[in-house]
Amino acid sequence: MDALSDRIVAWTIRVASAALVFAGVALFVAGIPLLQAASDAPRDILIVVLQIGGAFIVCGLGAIAAARLPPPRVPDGAELAGWRLALAAALVAVPAWLVVTLQPFLSEWRVVARLLASSELWDNANSNMSGVVLVPLAAALAPPLIQLAALAAFVVTSVVMLALLAAKSARFVRLYIGCVLLLTALVAGSARGTSAATMTAGALLPWIEASKPRPEEYVQVRGVVDRYTAAVTPTARALGWAWLGLAIWIPPLVLAGRRR
Secondary structure, three states: OOOHHHHHHHHHHHHHHHHHHHHHHHHHHHHHHHHHHOOHHHHHHHHHHHHHHHHHHHHHHHHHHHHHOOOOOOOHHHHOOOOHHHHHHHHHHHHHHHHHHOHHHHHHHHHHHHHHHOHHHHHHHHOOHHHOOHHHHHHHHHHHHHHHHHHHHHHHHHHHHHHHHHOOOOOHHHHHHHHHHHHHHHHHHHHHHHHHHHHHHHHHHHHHHHOOOOHHHHHHHHHHHHHHHHHHHHHHHHHHHHHHHHHOOHHHHHHHHHOO
16 A cells, blocks of 8 residues: 555655756756857866756656656565664764764855845846846856755655655655665766866966956955865765765665565
8 A cells, every 4th residue: 555655755756856857958958059169168067067967867767767666565664674773873874974064065055145145246236237247156056056955855865764764664665766866866966066166167267367367366266266166075075975875775675675
């Protein structure tokens, strides 16, 4: 019997997966025409953007397929007794470690939130070509925004999976795989987005140096670039380790189901 909680979680996974697929298709639609006209560093950055789109599409479709699988004849919970305590411990430890590790990243987001809440930012944007100046800001915030979404997804996934594990959900393994696939898309987007940000910074610094800014201006700009890189790079690495801490459980869970 498919419990109501299983159906709700499966529906949520499908909705989130559909949003990821839509975002991936949008990246392809926007990136492919620009790729033909770009060269050198912009082309490399666009290739990374297309890779993110591909990860969103593939993992999103995989998560949808996993969430659509019907419940097995023998509930998954009946075969997970040996793994239940260890898996529950991992579901608690992984997001807790991630939240503690990413406190510097969250502190940077609090600074960004205060900046975005400032009325001066929007007033200046409205007075400069109707907000066109916000486009670079939006592009710069894209990688850390994916990372913030990944952090939230880890926490939500752990809470939901703990609840299903305690309820001995009949579709636990299938829903767990669907959630991990969603996390895979976000973690891949975080890693490749960090690469794109690093490539962008590497391409901009020579151009800034060629513009011959005053020493204090160059130090200020370089400080912003270094601070940005120092925030997103360790975050991408931590998200990768957290993903491994949850993904490593898929093989034993699948094998437990096959022994039925």
